[in-house]
Amino acid sequence: MDKDKKQIINFSDVSIGYGSKVILRDLNISIEKNDFIGLVGPNGAGKTTFLRTLLGNIKPLSGTIEKENIVFGYVPQRDVVQPLLPYTVHDVVMMGRYSFLGMFKSPSKIDEEIINESLDRVGISSLRLLNYNSLSGGQRQRVLIARALAVRPDVLILDEPTNGLDTPSHYSVLSLISHLHDESQLTVLIVSHLLTDVANLVKKIILFEAGGFQFGSTYDILSDENLSKTYSSNIEVKKVGGEFLITSKHEG
Amino acid sequence: METINLLFELFPYAILGSIVAGIICSFLGVFVVSQRVVFLGAALTQAAIAGVAFSFLHLINLEQIIADFFGIQSVENSFLHHFEHTFFSLLFALIAVFIFSQSYRQKLLTTDSLLGIIFVVAIALRIIFIQKSPIAEVAEIESILKGDILFIGSQEFYTLVVILFVIASIFFLFNKQLKFVTFDADTASAHGINARLWLLIFYITVGIGISLTTRFVGDVFTFAFLILPASIAILLAKRIINVFLYSIIIGALVPPIAIYFAFKLDVSSGPTAVVLVFIIFLLVYFIKKISK
Numbered sequence: 433m434d435k436d437k438k439q440i441i442n443f444s445d446v447s448i449g450y451g452s453k454v455i456l457r458d459l460n461i462s463i464e465k466n467d468f469i470g471l472v473g474p475n476g477a478g479k480t481t482f483l484r485t486l487l488g489n490i491k492p493l494s495g496t497i498e499k500e501n502i503v504f505g506y507v508p509q510r511d512v513v514q515p516l517l518p519y520t521v522h523d524v525v526m527m528g529r530y531s532f533l534g535m536f537k538s539p540s541k542i543d544e545e546i547i548n549e550s551l552d553r554v555g556i557s558s559l560r561l562l563n564y565n566s567l568s569g570g571q572r573q574r575v576l577i578a579r580a581l582a583v584r585p586d587v588l589i590l591d592e593p594t595n596g597l598d599t600p601s602h603y604s605v606l607s608l609i610s611h612l613h614d615e616s617q618l619t620v621l622i623v624s625h626l627l628t629d630v631a632n633l634v635k636k637i638i639l640f641e642a643g644g645f646q647f648g649s650t651y652d653i654l655s656d657e658n659l660s661k662t663y664s665s666n667i668e669v670k671k672v673g674g675e676f677l678i679t680s681k682h683e684g
Numbered sequence: 685m686e687t688i689n690l691l692f693e694l695f696p697y698a699i700l701g702s703i704v705a706g707i708i709c710s711f712l713g714v715f716v717v718s719q720r721v722v723f724l725g726a727a728l729t730q731a732a733i734a735g736v737a738f739s740f741l742h743l744i745n746l747e748q749i750i751a752d753f754f755g756i757q758s759v760e761n762s763f764l765h766h767f768e769h770t771f772f773s774l775l776f777a778l779i780a781v782f783i784f785s786q787s788y789r790q791k792l793l794t795t796d797s798l799l800g801i802i803f804v805v806a807i808a809l810r811i812i813f814i815q816k817s818p819i820a821e822v823a824e825i826e827s828i829l830k831g832d833i834l835f836i837g838s839q840e841f842y843t844l845v846v847i848l849f850v851i852a853s854i855f856f857l858f859n860k861q862l863k864f865v866t867f868d869a870d871t872a873s874a875h876g877i878n879a880r881l882w883l884l885i886f887y888i889t890v891g892i893g894i895s896l897t898t899r900f901v902g903d904v905f906t907f908a909f910l911i912l913p914a915s916i917a918i919l920l921a922k923r924i925i926n927v928f929l930y931s932i933i934i935g936a937l938v939p940p941i942a943i944y945f946a947f948k949l950d951v952s953s954g955p956t957a958v959v960l961v962f963i964i965f966l967l968v969y970f971i972k973k974i975s976k
Contacts, residue, residue: 487874506874513868516718518924527867530860531876563922576871583875 438465446495448485455481461647468613470630471623473640474663479623505585507576509592515565521575524564528582550581570601587619631676701836702939704844705901710935712893713914723799725910728777729903730806732895735776737813739769740825770899777895781887833901833953840900847896854889862886908958916968
């Protein structure tokens with residue numbers, strides 16, 4: 433096996449859900465180092481449940497997940513973060529170090545260096561002392577990405593990172609994610625409801641559908657029939673100027 | 685000046701206790717307001733009051749249980765008598781906190797609905813408990829439920845100081861965990877922090893603070909001082925440390941000033957404190973609005 437293509441996460445016959453309710457069953461997925469995977473599917477198909485199971489927030493109902501010593505950096509949807517208190521960008525990014533500090537320890541010089549490096553990587557060093565709640569949507573998204581990088585993750589997981597962003601910020605955040613993947617061989621999982629974004633960004637796709645899933649390369653998964661069946665809608669996959677363009681066809 | 689001297693002579697513990705109660709509420713209020721769980725304050729104050737009302741049913745003789753446990757003779761004791769009200773007030777608030785904490789990451793019920801249920805059930809229980817209480821004690825129950833800053837004596841004052849110390853210690857020691865889970869519980873959890881546990885600790889701390897201040901100064905004062913000083917501070921402050929500082933300063937200063945005005949105008953001190961802090965809120969709100 434290629435050394436760089438080492439499997440880092442393995443789902444074997446995993447069923448996931450809440451309580452007695454199974455949302456997805458027979459998940460057999462291997463995620464390799466340096467993978468760039470898009471998680472797509474209709475609302476309620478199980479994307480969030482899959483993420484929570486992967487992160488260890490909920491236990492699988494059956495099967496095994498191997499993910500030994502994997503550190504996850506998580507970027508939540510921006511609207512779950514409470515923006516009322518005037519935390520600075522530095523305060524927010526420092527939260528990424530909290531799980532390493534132990535119960536009573538304060539951040540060290542090394543933690544500060546890691547924070548500065550994370551801010552640098554997402555290009556917002558100059559915003560360090562500004563209040564998080566005074567920033568634009570795109571800047572806030574970069575802060576949350578910097579916080580996830582401060583964990584020094586093996587896998588970066590982003591949940592709808594472009595939701596609610598204006599067009600320039602939208603593409604700037606996508607380009608940053610792509611750059612982070614290329615620059616440091618970072619394994620990236622991105623959840624998005626915007627199929628075109630995901631199609632042009634990632635190399636592999638997990639397509640969630642009611643009760644099941646498909647996992648493969650972008651080219652294998654993205655076809656008119658496949659998406660139309662999953663989304664129960666007339667979906668057209670086109671290539672324009674070398675890029676995917678995925679649209680829903682409306683009749684009449 | 686004469687009035688101030690007289691007040692210090694007559695109600696030294698009430699003045700000091702009101703400052704401590706104001707600090708407790710205004711400090712916790714910063715988290716309650718920023719977490720958008722203001723209604724939690726309302727639900728917990730009502731749960732605490734239902735607990736006080738329950739204690740008057742005398743269904744559980746706590747005094748006797750404690751005496752039996754330690755193998756000592758039970759003697760009618762004013763401290764234990766008051767302890768019983770405080771104990772049940774705390775117990776009911778903690779039960780409410782436990783029920784509320786179950787709302788974390790469940791999809792059956794919204795947080796608002798759950799708080800609404802706790803709120804209205806607590807009021808219903810309070811009414812039933814009062815109706816079933818010995819008639820001779822109804823006046824005492826009403827006065828306790830209403831709560832009055834001026835009733836704060838030395839025991840209440842020292843209890844409030846202990847509560848303040850406990851709350852401050854918890855937030856000082858576990859600053860990182862509580863800051864992270866109240867800012868973004870999902871990511872804290874994804875990064876390996878037990879968000880469910882820390883949120884429970886946070887809500888228990890809030891429950892202890894709210895139930896005991898409600899017991900001593902009443903629900904109106906407690907609820908108002910949970911919301912208003914923190915809201916004013918959030919409007920004014922540009923740095924996180926200042927949010928806490930402004931909120932605490934307002935929470936500490938307004939109650940003694942309210943006692944002065946209440947004494948002068950011959951009105952209740954709790955509602956006077958609420959009106960005063962509301963006036964400050966209005967002023968700050970309009971100044972902020974105009975300056976924008």
